[in-house]
Amino acid sequence: MPIPIYGFVEGDTMGVLILAEEGETICSLTCKLLDAVRLRVDANYQYEAVYQGDVLDPDATVLQTNLKPLQRLDLKRQHDVPEGSYNG
Amino acid sequence: MLNREDWLPLARKLDWEFSYVEEREVFPEIISGHPWLPHNAWKDWEESFKTSYREYVENQHEKDMAVYAVRDAVGRLENVQRLATPWINGLKVHAAALALAEFTAAIGNLRGTRFGRDSAWRAMASFGALDEIRHTQIPLLLMHELVRWDSQFDWTHKFYHTNNWLAIAARHFFDELTLGQNAIEFQIATNIVLETGFTNLQFVGLASLAHGAGDYMFEKMVTSIQTDEARHAQIGHPVLALVLRHDPEYAQYLIDKWFWRNWHLFSFLTGVTMDYLAGEQRSASFKEFMEEWIVDQFFRTLDEFGLKRPWYWDIFQDELEIYHHMMYASAYTYRSTFWFDVVVPSPDDRRWLRDKYPKHWNEIDAVWECIANHWKRSGVGAEKEMSVHSSALPAFCDMCQFPLCGGTPRKNTASVFELNGANYIFCSEPCRWIFQREPERYAAHKDLVKRILAGEAPADFTALRTEYFRLTPDTWGKDVYGGEYEWLSKEPGSS
Numbered sequence: 001m002p003i004p005i006y007g008f009v010e011g012d013t014m015g016v017l018i019l020a021e022e023g024e025t026i027c028s029l030t031c032k033l034l035d036a037v038r039l040r041v042d043a044n045y046q047y048e049a050v051y052q053g054d055v056l057d058p059d060a061t062v063l064q065t066n067l068k069p070l071q072r073l074d075l076k077r078q079h080d081v082p083e084g085s086y087n088g
Numbered sequence: 089m090l091n092r093e094d095w096l097p098l099a100r101k102l103d104w105e106f107s108y109v110e111e112r113e114v115f116p117e118i119i120s121g122h123p124w125l126p127h128n129a130w131k132d133w134e135e136s137f138k139t140s141y142r143e144y145v146e147n148q149h150e151k152d153m154a155v156y157a158v159r160d161a162v163g164r165l166e167n168v169q170r171l172a173t174p175w176i177n178g179l180k181v182h183a184a185a186l187a188l189a190e191f192t193a194a195i196g197n198l199r200g201t202r203f204g205r206d207s208a209w210r211a212m213a214s215f216g217a218l219d220e221i222r223h224t225q226i227p228l229l230l231m232h233e234l235v236r237w238d239s240q241f242d243w244t245h246k247f248y249h250t251n252n253w254l255a256i257a258a259r260h261f262f263d264e265l266t267l268g269q270n271a272i273e274f275q276i277a278t279n280i281v282l283e284t285g286f287t288n289l290q291f292v293g294l295a296s297l298a299h300g301a302g303d304y305m306f307e308k309m310v311t312s313i314q315t316d317e318a319r320h321a322q323i324g325h326p327v328l329a330l331v332l333r334h335d336p337e338y339a340q341y342l343i344d345k346w347f348w349r350n351w352h353l354f355s356f357l358t359g360v361t362m363d364y365l366a367g368e369q370r371s372a373s374f375k376e377f378m379e380e381w382i383v384d385q386f387f388r389t390l391d392e393f394g395l396k397r398p399w400y401w402d403i404f405q406d407e408l409e410i411y412h413h414m415m416y417a418s419a420y421t422y423r424s425t426f427w428f429d430v431v432v433p434s435p436d437d438r439r440w441l442r443d444k445y446p447k448h449w450n451e452i453d454a455v456w457e458c459i460a461n462h463w464k465r466s467g468v469g470a471e472k473e474m475s476v477h478s479s480a481l482p483a484f485c486d487m488c489q490f491p492l493c494g495g496t497p498r499k500n501t502a503s504v505f506e507l508n509g510a511n512y513i514f515c516s517e518p519c520r521w522i523f524q525r526e527p528e529r530y531a532a533h534k535d536l537v538k539r540i541l542a543g544e545a546p547a548d549f550t551a552l553r554t555e556y557f558r559l560t561p562d563t564w565g566k567d568v569y570g571g572e573y574e575w576l577s578k579e580p581g582s583s
Contacts, residue, residue: 069511
């Protein structure tokens with residue numbers, strides 16, 4: 001069952017809903033969320049996914065990170081990393 | 089024959105002491121409101137206008153005649169067609185939000201007419217109800233002629249009958265404020281917070297912008313409505329004074345709660361129109377109107393009552409700098425989900441906005457830069473509309489029902505709260521506080537996301553837009569210029 005998650009991307013003006021598949025990686029979920037906000041957000045940053053205060057391992061799966069439905073997931077810019085491409 | 093001053097008290101103070109029923113049966117607390125006090129506490133209730141029925145009818149007739157005269161002179165279709173297109177779209181926003189909401193205020197006033205605690209209050213609330221019926225029918229009448237030219241004006245009547253996301257937010261607000269409310273909370277929330285405070289943004293601030301835009305019909309309509317509001321808003325003052333004397337903590341709570349609820353509604357309704365759709369004739373920013381009419385004048389009124397500024401004052405001041413900008417940039421990228429057209433602010437607009445909102449404009453400006461770049465890359469024209477449009481499902485606040493646009497682009501302030509195994513999300517701390525004070529009132533309401541997850545609304549974006557929001561290709565919102573901005577083609581990197 002897909003897990004509905006509230007996604008917030010640093011630089012964006014609003015939150016969006018994304019559906020996370022249990023088997024997909026955090027890296028894939030990050031790309032999905034960035035794609036959802038691409039009209040409003042400059043993608044030329046690197047981002048890390050933060051859930052309940054913890055930075056998530058991009059290679060871990062959604063199931064492994066224990067993401068709960070209707071909770072908040074943030075993509076934070078890695079300001080010390082030169083602009084280029086985002087995770088994934 | 090009695091003179092007016094001697095006759096009016098006789099005609100307004102009509103209560104007698106009940107012998108065959110209990111006062112609590114006639115005025116139950118659940119519908120008359122808290123605090124419940126015996127009539128003896130209310131018997132000196134008085135307001136300053138003291139209008140008689142005859143005076144009321146004569147005055148209203150004259151005001152209606154003046155509105156019709158202005159409509160005949162400058163309010164015809166050909167006059168509206170000469171107005172700037174962005175302004176016309178601001179007109180569509182207000183026409184839709186105003187007309188039927190005013191009718192709910194008629195129902196709220198009728199609650200005061202029946203369950204107000206003194207006969208003078210009930211008499212004035214009767215006139216208030218008649219006022220609100222007038223405020224319903226004037227915009228319906230004036231906008232009806234425009235429907236044959238532009239079907240988006242049909243939303244003047246249609247808006248509240250849809251499950252459009254903005255209609256859900258507006259109904260959530262007005263259902264509570266005017267339809268489901270006890271008489272005391274209605275009169276304080278509506279007469280004090282809405283009418284003494286926020287509607288001045290519409291009826292004074294927006295009226296002056298309408299004048300600048302050459303929209304004399306809209307200016308006349310709202311200033312005529314304002315003369316009624318100024319009279320019946322007086323009902324709330326003596327109600328608030330008595331509640332404050334008997335339960336000051338509750339009076340402060342009502343002010344704090346309704347100020348915040350009004351703030352979010354008017355940020356979209358008025359803030360967006362003033363700063364993005366009013367065009368170059370705008371004389372002041374939304375923030376400046378707010379500072380004059382709300383921060384200075386409204387809170388001076390509250391000071392006179394001995395009330396404090398809301399506990400979230402610092403949060404409000406931060407939002408004043410950015411909330412409606414967050415909303416508008418978000419809404420632009422979902423423009424086909426509402427019934428009016430919108431614009432990308434030009435470089436001149438953005439300079440003006442940077443000057444008016446220096447604290448956070450850089451962060452918002454980056455978003456507009458991104459949107460403008462998408463127009464450049466996709467190419468312009470009506471057929472490219474959906475190339476510069478989002479399709480991901482927005483998330484909505486479980487209190488105000490607006491998209492989660494709290495905080496800044498750098499730090500969105502949304503937070504999740506669990507209650508009885510269910511998660512609720514709020515855009516801001518005050519929205520969360522309002523919910524947590526009365527969860528039994530709000531918890532059962534499903535925001536749009538929860539309706540979709542429950543299978544009550546379509547998950548497919550196209551079906552959501554047409555079947556659930558009741559929009560059509562003719563009526564859904566577009567970029568006013570289809571992305572064809574002269575300044576955009578001159579910018580480096582334009583194709």
